[in-house]
Amino acid sequence: MSGSTDVAVVGAGPYGLSATAFLRHQGTSTHTFGEVMGSWRHQMPQGMILRSKERASSIAHPVPGHTITSWARAHDIALDNPASLEHFLAYGEWISERIVPDLDHRRVEQVAREGSGFSVHLDDGDRMHAERVVLSVGLLNMERSVPELENLPQGTVSHVAHHEDLSVFAGKRVLVLGLGQSALENAAILADLGVDVSVTARSKAVHWLGPHRPGTPTFRQKWRVPPTDVGGRATGWIAATPETYRRLPARAQLEVRKRCLFPAGSHNLRARLEHVPFHLGSAIRSAEYTGGEIVVTLKDGSTLKADHIMAGSGYDYDVARYDLLDKELLGEVELLDGFPKLGKGFESSVPGLHFLGAPAVRSFGPVNRFVTGTWYAGPEIARRIAGKRGPTMRVAFPVGSHSIA
Incomplete structure (x- = not known):
């Protein structure tokens, strides 16, 4: 046994890094496990552009000078807005070295x-005792399957989260399913690579998010929607203040989640997809592999042919699919439709067991699906573990000395 710690943080993505930063800053003994930005590195395609703008792409840290803007200035890098995946990964490595050099x-x-x-319990047979455990492993193993595609041969269907290098599809016909950011982003990268790509979805039209307007915004423009870049005027501000979201009745919470997490694409993808064929307004009826190709039949009777189908079908959250908690411990976790029911400090019904990021969407709102949510989660979990009370109104974006322009 390799010793003990007050808090074991499982995961070294934005939420795991931020939690570690705030916990260590207040003097809490913390041991963090994982690969730096592992999900971003292995479940996002090379060439990707972030959906959120620069102001919403920083990992929360208790000390000023750790934003993605600070990283870019320190390295004399002209940061795109939104940033590229390449820059975001480099920023993650930089901030991880400052937060947890002993990862x-x-x-x-x-x-x-x-x-x-x-x-x-660790993969080398060793184990460590921890008084508290913080699980921050993103959407690992949560990919939603498409029943109509389940009978296709192995290797002909994949989820958008399964690819780092899309150049492997050179010379193939790829059909992308879905109109969310990941589906449209993958389709755009495939098109940029010269791959024969097309898109299909049951929705009748793509919902494009508003473009970024360079320059210094007016006060009214800056605060018309929250700096989280999640949701619109009303629902966005509710999502930006998780304590407000938590006080809503279940039906209102559901409406906030729907309005903040519906399928949509960044405006910067629009021109890149201009020449990509879209087949919209009809769901898939069936799909079969025949004559060396996939033949997809839509419910309107039309057919589409491809060599590979890439499903941007979203995620079905279920704590059990993490396969990290032993059966006895898993049975003690109170669930809401697969999500852990969380209280203050993101603590589950099992005292000392906390969930950050995507698992917290049901209890703390949709902002927990985005990097900007670390600005609420990091300080909140640290306060809870330290037994401190925080301000009544806490927001999921940097304030004070941190710029939100």
Whole structure:
């Protein structure tokens, strides 16, 4: 056994890094496991552009000077707005070196009860005792399958989260399913690479997000929508203040989630997809592999042919699919449609077991699907573990000395 710690953080993406930063800043013994920006590195395609603007793309840190803008200035880099995946990964590496230079790269296999805390079992057979565990592993294993495609041969269908290098599809016909950011982003990158790509979806039209307007915004423009870049005027501000979201009735919470997380694409993808064929307004009825190709039949009777289908079908969240909690511990976690029911400090029904990021969407709102949510999650979990009370109104974006322009 390799010792013990007050808090074990599982995951070194934006939420894991931010939680570690705030916990260590207040003096809490914290041991963090994972690969820096692992999900961003392996579940996002090379050449991707972030959906959120620069002002909403910084990982929360208790000390000023750790934003993505600070990183760009320190390295004399002209940062695009929104930033490229390449720049965001480099920023993540930079901030991780400042937050957790002793990052433990071993893989956590399982978390189980042990006395008043937990036993963290590692892939090398070792284990560590932790009084608290913070799970921050994103949407690992949560990809939603498409029933109509399940009978196709292995290797002919994939989820958008399964690719780093899309150049492997050179010379193939790829049909992208869906109109969300990931689907449209992958289609645009494929088109840029010269791949024969087309898009299909049951929706009748693409919903494009508004363009970024360079220059210094007026006060009214700056605050018309929240700096989180999540949602519109009303729902966006509710999502930007998770405590407000938590006080809403379940039906109103559902409406906020729907309006903030519906399929949409960044405006900067529009021109790149101008010559890509879109087949909209009809769902898939069936798909079969015949004569060395996939033949997709839509419900309107039309057919589409491809060598590969890439599904931007979203995610179905279920804590059990993480395969990280042993059966006894998993059975103690109170769930809401697969999501853990979380209280203050993102603590589950199991005392000392916390969930950050996507698992917190049901309890703390849609902002937890985005990097900007770390500005609420990081300080909130640190306060809870330290037993401190925070301000009544806490927001999911930097304030004070941090610029939000």
